[in-house]
Amino acid sequence: GESVGLHLPTLSVQEGDNSIINCAYSNSASDYFIWYKQESGKGPQFIIDIRSNMDKRQGQRVTVLLNKTVKHLSLQIAATQPGDSAVYFCAESLGVGRRALTFGSGTRLQVQP
Amino acid sequence: ETGVTQTPRHLVMGMTNKKSLKCEQHLGHNAMYWYKQSAKKPLELMFVYSLEERVENNSVPSRFSPECPNSSHLFLHLHTLQPEDSALYLCASSQGWGSRVPNYGYTFGSGTRLTVV
Numbered sequence: 001g002e003s004v005g006l007h008l009p010t011l012s013v014q015e016g017d018n019s020i021i022n023c024a025y026s027n028s029a030s031d032y033f034i035w036y037k038q039e040s041g042k043g044p045q046f047i048i049d050i051r052s053n054m055d056k057r058q059g060q061r062v063t064v065l066l067n068k069t070v071k072h073l074s075l076q077i078a079a080t081q082p083g084d085s086a087v088y089f090c091a092e093s094l095g096v097g098r099r100a101l102t103f104g105s106g107t108r109l110q111v112q113p
Numbered sequence: 114e115t116g117v118t119q120t121p122r123h124l125v126m127g128m129t130n131k132k133s134l135k136c137e138q139h140l141g142h143n144a145m146y147w148y149k150q151s152a153k154k155p156l157e158l159m160f161v162y163s164l165e166e167r168v169e170n171n172s173v174p175s176r177f178s179p180e181c182p183n184s185s186h187l188f189l190h191l192h193t194l195q196p197e198d199s200a201l202y203l204c205a206s207s208q209g210w211g212s213r214v215p216n217y218g219y220t221f222g223s224g225t226r227l228t229v230v
Contacts, residue, residue: 043221103156
């Protein structure tokens with residue numbers, strides 16, 4: 001399930017540091033956003049979501065921030081661990097009547113021990 | 114395991130072959146999806162089935178033929194593929210296909226890595 005071969009931007013961090021992964025989305029009418037994590041050999045897995053009526057949502061060690069003014073989404077991972085190494089995708093739902101998720105191209109996170 | 118199982122995990126086929134990819138979900142979901150993940154593009158939606166009815170076909174060539182015999186099973190029949198069709202094919206499911214993407218989005222399988230030679 002890996003996206004091997006895709007020329008992805010890569011973020012390299014030290015274990016224990018905080019990570020910030022960014023995503024620029026395309027449609028100002030998008031009203032629902034999801035971050036997915038894709039580990040090698042697996043399909044994308046849900047991490048956290050946010051609706052457009054919010055600007056921040058927190059989970060366990062993860063926080064998603066939404067800036068609708070500049071159409072920007074970020075994923076913050078606290079105290080990054082080796083198990084966080086993966087490709088991270090943002091996905092947007094383009095609003096009422098556009099019912100399928102549209103995915104970004106992804107960012108590869110490498111955690112150095 | 115996510116509850117969505119895809120077989121086979123890897124497939125190598127010639128351009129004149131006919132093969133099928135299988136997806137099975139054990140989550141009680143009623144919508145299923147095929148996505149293509151290739152080296153040069155983000156995840157691309159191919160087909161959507163809701164309650165066993167195809168509700169979206171994203172301009173996919175006819176050499177890809179989906180089938181959804183029931184709400185738990187989804188197939189992708191392949192024939193006369195091209196080398197550029199080599200990719201990871203991901204199946205996903207969700208509860209509901211309405212006017213909005215359901216909460217938590219979709220649950221994905223691990224994919225079938227397809228190589229066309």
